[in-house]
Amino acid sequence: MRQISICSALDDHELTEIDALSHPTAFAAKATLFSQDDPASAVFNITEGMVRLYRLLPDGRRQIVGFALSGDFLGLALLDRYGVSADAIVDTKVCRFSRSTFTAFLDKKPHLLRRLHEFASHELSLAQDQMVLLGRRTADERVAAFLMSLVERFARIGHTSITLPLPMSRQDIADFLGLTIETVSRTFSKLAKSGAIVVVPEGVRLTNLPQIKALATR
Amino acid sequence: MRQISICSALDDHELTEIDALSHPTAFAAKATLFSQDDPASAVFNITEGMVRLYRLLPDGRRQIVGFALSGDFLGLALLDRYGVSADAIVDTKVCRFSRSTFTAFLDKKPHLLRRLHEFASHELSLAQDQMVLLGRRTADERVAAFLMSLVERFARIGHTSITLPLPMSRQDIADFLGLTIETVSRTFSKLAKSGAIVVVPEGVRLTNLPQIKALATR
DNA sequence: GCGCACGGTTGACCTGCATCAATGTCGCAG
DNA sequence: CTGCGACATTGATGCAGGTCAACCGTGCGC
Numbered sequence: 001m002r003q004i005s006i007c008s009a010l011d012d013h014e015l016t017e018i019d020a021l022s023h024p025t026a027f028a029a030k031a032t033l034f035s036q037d038d039p040a041s042a043v044f045n046i047t048e049g050m051v052r053l054y055r056l057l058p059d060g061r062r063q064i065v066g067f068a069l070s071g072d073f074l075g076l077a078l079l080d081r082y083g084v085s086a087d088a089i090v091d092t093k094v095c096r097f098s099r100s101t102f103t104a105f106l107d108k109k110p111h112l113l114r115r116l117h118e119f120a121s122h123e124l125s126l127a128q129d130q131m132v133l134l135g136r137r138t139a140d141e142r143v144a145a146f147l148m149s150l151v152e153r154f155a156r157i158g159h160t161s162i163t164l165p166l167p168m169s170r171q172d173i174a175d176f177l178g179l180t181i182e183t184v185s186r187t188f189s190k191l192a193k194s195g196a197i198v199v200v201p202e203g204v205r206l207t208n209l210p211q212i213k214a215l216a217t218r
Numbered sequence: 219m220r221q222i223s224i225c226s227a228l229d230d231h232e233l234t235e236i237d238a239l240s241h242p243t244a245f246a247a248k249a250t251l252f253s254q255d256d257p258a259s260a261v262f263n264i265t266e267g268m269v270r271l272y273r274l275l276p277d278g279r280r281q282i283v284g285f286a287l288s289g290d291f292l293g294l295a296l297l298d299r300y301g302v303s304a305d306a307i308v309d310t311k312v313c314r315f316s317r318s319t320f321t322a323f324l325d326k327k328p329h330l331l332r333r334l335h336e337f338a339s340h341e342l343s344l345a346q347d348q349m350v351l352l353g354r355r356t357a358d359e360r361v362a363a364f365l366m367s368l369v370e371r372f373a374r375i376g377h378t379s380i381t382l383p384l385p386m387s388r389q390d391i392a393d394f395l396g397l398t399i400e401t402v403s404r405t406f407s408k409l410a411k412s413g414a415i416v417v418v419p420e421g422v423r424l425t426n427l428p429q430i431k432a433l434a435t436r
Numbered sequence: 437g438c439g440c441a442c443g444g445t446t447g448a449c450c451t452g453c454a455t456c457a458a459t460g461t462c463g464c465a466g
Numbered sequence: 467c468t469g470c471g472a473c474a475t476t477g478a479t480g481c482a483g484g485t486c487a488a489c490c491g492t493g494c495g496c
Binding site: 169170171181182185186188189 | 472473474475476
């Protein structure tokens, strides 16, 4: 999921209008926003925090398909049921729109539908990136690509510190990258030893961005 | 990519109208329909044949993100540039719409935009299935899931023979499933030995569908 | 027919990542 | 401060799937 541009498709009047439709809600860390196959009754816009989106196999194997940051929308597919489960990684605040009011708003603003479709297409493109990563990249490349994409996304929402926060657990990262926690941990250690990063409690300090970028795009 | 439902959103009059906008075109096996990052100048509807959609890494590693069958649309993202490359696996016939005439048609039929968004959301859901497959499933499960999804898609376009045609090469299957040709070949042999399939020149005969389904959804 | 290229299969071996297990670190409840 | 639980790191070992290589069948150009 991605920093949203729906809002930039709205003029000031429309912005106040859609704000009036929202219900601010808070979710504690680990709380569930919705589960896969639940009726898709709401659309969410994250205002603070982080959410993991994932699918489970019957035997418990998990694939995280994305992390949602503040600014991101959830539930925009507008299908009958949610395609993934979503839960908060840290304490998270959202604006919640009931599905019916959201689609009613959409019906009045047809130009938004165009925007929505562009947005979905962009999501698909990101999903395809992830397929390449999962299908064809090595552990080192996966971790580097993960760090680079997070850096870019945080930068876009105004966070440009040299320390990249990683509020999700190693298990979350592993389930996103199709690896195990041990491999993720070892890869971080290896990158640290090579001077590319410094692992700190809140995340990683990126001490050699070009090196990481090279790994990520190889 | 998926059997399309755009057409079912059109009434008879609209169908003749959109047909009039199309340019029937043929592509020989291995011919390129378009390449990743090319300006997205056209929308295609496959009427016959099969197309592979893929991304390449700079060093030549390839990830096929989907196979398009007759009935499927390509280029519906309506972004500036194609997100993937596409080429014909066998001789393929398509209806080609220039992007501008297609979007002009769309502008006149706003209900189609809604349909288009549903379609894109469904694509995203399939992409997420593929992420689970690539990130968390074993070789056996990948091959079984691949066969099952092809069976269902062929069934939907009216092909329900017990022999599932596999016009793509082993390399294509491997690049779709994140495996090597050798592993794909071995897995087919293993399934054959267990009685689930019979490998024939045109594809595979499915002799024990429940067994394959069990593997695919485990 | 012959040879050759191409795609597929199979076998032997290797390796990157998983698995299993021990140990470390931090935060928090008592 | 102490003990405990959750999470992370590190090491030892295993194995699924990759790599390398030989071989086979089919079709096609000559």
